[in-house]
Amino acid sequence: MLTQEMLALIGNFSAGSVATVNADGSPSVSPKATFVVLDQQTLAFGHIRSPGTVDNLRRNSAIEICFTDVVTRRAVRVTGTAAVVPRADADPTLDAAFASAWKLYQSHMKAYVKIAVTDAEMIYSPAYDLGLTEAELRTANLDKLNAL
Numbered sequence: 001m002l003t004q005e006m007l008a009l010i011g012n013f014s015a016g017s018v019a020t021v022n023a024d025g026s027p028s029v030s031p032k033a034t035f036v037v038l039d040q041q042t043l044a045f046g047h048i049r050s051p052g053t054v055d056n057l058r059r060n061s062a063i064e065i066c067f068t069d070v071v072t073r074r075a076v077r078v079t080g081t082a083a084v085v086p087r088a089d090a091d092p093t094l095d096a097a098f099a100s101a102w103k104l105y106q107s108h109m110k111a112y113v114k115i116a117v118t119d120a121e122m123i124y125s126p127a128y129d130l131g132l133t134e135a136e137l138r139t140a141n142l143d144k145l146n147a148l
Helices: 004-012 052-061 091-106 134-146
Strands: 016-021 029-031 035-039 040-047 062-069 076-088 111-124
Touching: 004 035, 004 062, 004 076, 004 111, 016 052, 029 052, 040 076, 040 091, 052 076, 052 091, 052 111, 062 111, 076 134
Parallel strands: none
Antiparallel strands: 016 029, 016 062, 035 040, 040 111, 062 076, 076 111
């Protein structure tokens, strides 16, 4: 499901904007920065300060995440279903993935949110349609970021 290009982008830009559905049906988007890739069909993030997101997912497991590479102007949009897994109930593989990637934060995680990926797509900036290359975008955007 997740291609090598997608996995590389998620690995390099592991903060994602997570979209869920509020009780009243309105959308909710919240940034999460503790993602791990478990395999090509499964992602997870740690619940540290995510009470609204977790409440929404317990009510409605639908989730969408957008990982954005601001340097090369590419993104991965992942759609799936989520399950909230209390740390005490996590299988050793899930716990080990967080211990490896986010050991400093792991003791603050109340639960893990495990996502079964049902769809994923790469999104490219319209700048590519205009003929700009990845190298040109990288240079221009790094210059902007370095000027901050």
